[in-house]
Amino acid sequence: MLKANSAIISRTNGRVASKLTAIASSRYYRCTPFFQNKQTHPNDPTSVEDLASRPDANATTRTDYYEYERLVKGSGKDFKATWLNALAERKAQLAQGKIIDSYVYSHIKSTDVIDKTRKDSFAYIVLPFRDDPTVADFYVNAAGRLRMGQLFQDLDSLAGKIAYKHTAPVEPMIVTASVDRIYLLKPVDSIADVNIILSGAVIYTGRSSMEISITARALKSDIPKEIDENSLSDEDIFMTASFTFVARNPETHKSLAINRLLPLNEQEWMDFKRAESRMAAKKMRAINMNLEKYPPTKDESVLIHQLWTASKKLASLKEKPSNIIFMKDTNVKSTMFMQPQYRNRHSYMIFGGYLMRQTFELAYCCAASFSHSLPRFVSLDSLTFNTPVPVGSVLHMDATVVYTEHLHESSKPEAQSAVDGSVDDKNNFHFQPTPVNELSLRENDFLSKPGTLIQIKVDTKVQELASEKIQKSGSFIYSFFTPRDADEDHVAKPGYCTVIPESYSEMIEYVEGRRRAKDTAMYAKSLKANSQ
CATH class of the missing domain: 3.10.129.10 (Hotdog Thioesterase)
Incomplete structure (x- = not known):
């Protein structure tokens, strides 16, 4: 049969x-x-x-x-x-x-x-x-x-x-x-x-x-x-x-x-x-923490100045480090036509799980290309579906590394450096703001190792053929981890990797990413507290 x-x-x-x-x-x-x-x-x-x-x-x-x-x-x-x-x-x-x-x-x-x-x-x-x-x-x-x-x-x-x-x-x-x-x-x-x-x-x-x-x-x-x-x-x-x-x-x-x-x-x-x-x-949070309506905090304003200083120093280098990349250079895009095979079985709209899968795959490509490794998924942050995606529409996806953080960098003393960017005697560029994340809550966990937390933002927009308008559907925020030291996850040489924003709008994205990293750490702590 x-x-x-x-x-x-x-x-x-x-x-x-x-x-x-x-x-x-x-x-x-x-x-x-x-x-x-x-x-x-x-x-x-x-x-x-x-x-x-x-x-x-x-x-x-x-x-x-x-x-x-x-x-x-x-x-x-x-x-x-x-x-x-x-x-x-x-x-x-x-x-x-x-x-x-x-x-x-x-x-x-x-x-x-x-x-x-x-x-x-x-x-x-x-x-x-x-x-x-x-x-x-x-x-x-x-x-x-x-x-x-x-x-x-x-x-x-x-x-x-x-x-x-x-x-x-x-x-x-x-x-x-x-x-x-x-x-x-x-x-x-x-x-x-x-x-x-x-x-x-x-x-x-x-x-x-x-x-x-x-x-x-x-x-x-x-x-x-x-x-x-x-x-x-x-x-x-x-x-x-x-x-x-x-x-x-x-x-x-x-x-x-x-x-x-x-x-x-x-x-x-x-x-x-x-x-x-x-x-x-x-x-x-949606009302009071909106950076489109309210300015950054005092500490965040200091961070923005540090980012601006670091971006200027990095731009002045003749040979830029391979593991420190401008935010604009991390961007990857994908465009797809929405076919009926991926619809909800009772409606004319695309299944939400399919959208999650496609945005995750693009985010993974972005993180892998940025870190030259096989990154590990950590978290999908809160997202809201603003506009449904109809069958027969065009979906535009835009992925960018918006925030990086070096976890457990203190375990490598020689890595400590000025937060606004510095160049050592060997012309090596260093930049890393004070870490805010405390995700590693378990001994021998993969996040307990030194490495980089990489946050990817995937913006999605929907274009219906009957209209010239392109509407924002939602933003998917994925966090990945890649270890600092050589292991089976690395394809190229290991090490920390860092994203540097240049424009003010990129710096706002970075600050928002830093806030989300704090929220993720708080969520991880709450899980541990609830389990005890």
Whole structure:
């Protein structure tokens, strides 16, 4: 049967065919469902396809298998989420003078808002890397470590599933309003040795918004037969993620009231209150810490002068150090046309996880080119999706190194130098402001080594073909780490690497990056405090 199925798929795309055939033949996919619910199928009259049970676009391997089943087992004529059906639905709605956000649900099911518990929205994804090398091969990067961009797709997809479980039986348009943070607690160096479980639930609700907390665990043991919050150990957590989703009516485009969250124990109440406090603090920072409206602090003004002095000294050198680069010279760009294969399966918009993956890959290119190494992901800072990205639009991505910091530089006494830039007897240029970050909280952690924290800002803009305007979609802030000393991560000679801004606008970007580094350090400390 698999041979016949492969022949059918091969008529579409050879590369995709081999991938899907490998997935379909996997023992894991025949035996274990990816999500904690009954699997749906377009030809099964007893199955009910709803937003809580169907995988979103690009849950990296699960969706591939889902599309594989639809292609080889069903005609596809009655599958309402195909793009051709979506185009037909849009044409029909426009003829009636309507513009809808969702082509799957043309109206909202009416029901009263009810209380739901955290357990009601709990869901998980299992990535059996240790048990199935075929799955691991889709998630490995060039260094043999976990490819984070692939994982980000799954995180966003799982968050969407959790959101729909909480809002059920109502099926609104769920939109990713923001990614509040994704933070790596400890690296997963050899993915072939672990099975990974992504799990999460709604921890806070407002009238139409909800915060979803997801943790990623790396298990060296077998996958538990029963997976819930009580059966999972916090010792296995290697990554945390937090998303904010909002519910909208696809007809009126207005916010839609969602079910309330009812915490049942002390821990759930603490998580609820912490989320509430974070949202309030986030709003206050947006108002009071905006450098477009308010000038830098006194200390930051001194730093800007030091940056200006350092940039002048660096520009005057005939031979510039290879590891100290002007900010403008770190810039890399990418432009992509948004195709329907990467859409949300119920709307005309591009899946948020796909955008995260693409911006991460560009940020990784920027960090790798800048440091001449294989950088390690540390954090994705808070980001807000200002404008959705429609299918059929052009996405412009612009990545730049906006901030660097030398971690544990004091362990190398000869590296100490003036903060405004200095040239030694050998014509070597030195510059590094006083470090602000204290990310290394664990002994023998990869951040406990001397090295450089590299912060990349990826600005995204959307160009719709029907308009000449190019709108800002959002800014993705990724932090990476590269060690100072020679190891397996380096392709060229090791050492600290430094970015130097020249213009005032670049210096403001640098100051904002420094503030974000402080926020990341505070977040890391809070995680340690909460775990004690």
